[in-house]
Amino acid sequence: MAGYYALPLELLAEQFAKLPGIGMKSAQRLAYFIISRPKEEVQAFADALLAAKRDIHFCPQCQNLTELELCPICADDKRDHGTICVVESPKDVTALERTGEYTGVYHVLHGLISPIDGITPDKLKMRELLSRIQKGSVKEVIMATNPTVEGDATAMYLAQLLEPLGVSVTRLAFGLPVGGTLEYADEVTLFRALENRTPLVQ
């Protein structure tokens, strides 16, 4: 960029451009927007950035992100600590909690096995999951990784790792999305829906 930009604006735009999905043009717009806001609002934004980075850490049990000593789900005595739902990321915990139906606890892997991207099992929070299960009170581990190649591979890898520990390992059911149509379902989903068909009248 040439010198007719005010330097602090240019530097701010460069910071915005580092964010995923924000190009240089959008970054410049955002920088101009920041300049147009009251001082207190900009201060609040800067404070929120620093606070999030400073206060957020992994929950020592489930490895989800939290600002508390133990995350609210792990700290909740009313939840079933004998059932662990294994997910890829904190976003998945949010999605599952939104159903309001799951009463167990979670374990966040912070990634999926992907040798092409250099993500080997030791880079994920698997050791922490094993040590939770080795304590002995866990009865079931639900693999809730995404139905992708990496998600399936990670679920399979973990299942083989956990089997000798005498814990029941299950996988989320795959089939047609509720409200979806056969016409627009992809072949793999349809195949899985067929394979996992359930009796209608019991």
Place this chain on the structure above:
Amino acid sequence: MAGYYALPLELLAEQFAKLPGIGMKSAQRLAYFIISRPKEEVQAFADALLAAKRDIHFCPQCQNLTELELCPICADDKRDHGTICVVESPKDVTALERTGEYTGVYHVLHGLISPIDGITPDKLKMRELLSRIQKGSVKEVIMATNPTVEGDATAMYLAQLLEPLGVSVTRLAFGLPVGGTLEYADEVTLFRALENRTPLVQ
């Protein structure tokens, strides 16, 4: 949002969601991205935000944004201070400078007349333009507002205001696509538009 979100993450996502063009879903992604960055990077982002807001002000002459006492263009003796190019926003100065052909100075209005949005002439930096011209050394004022209804109306309004002051008022040539914006015009189009500028009041 429910309470299974870490509070500092939620607060950061809310700050991102205040930015134009960023919805709550993107804001959450950005908040997670911030958490994943090294502490120094987040600190640099926060510093850039505060520095931009703290150090940027209007140039006392052309009203463009600058961190210096006088913006680099107004401070440049080699430029023709007898020719003022009037634009809507700092982005337009950047676009015109990119042509590398304009040697005069600028005046940034910081908006266009738009009665529907409550933007009347007194809300724009017109008084500052008049006082620059009343000092007597300005020979030509080039109206380089966007070729839109508001841009044309603002140019016309200013032309009528400036005519009695004995200054020549011109308008960018309509090589610009009607309905487009200066910001996205290519250099050649902008240069032709500058070269073919025509008197607004004859």
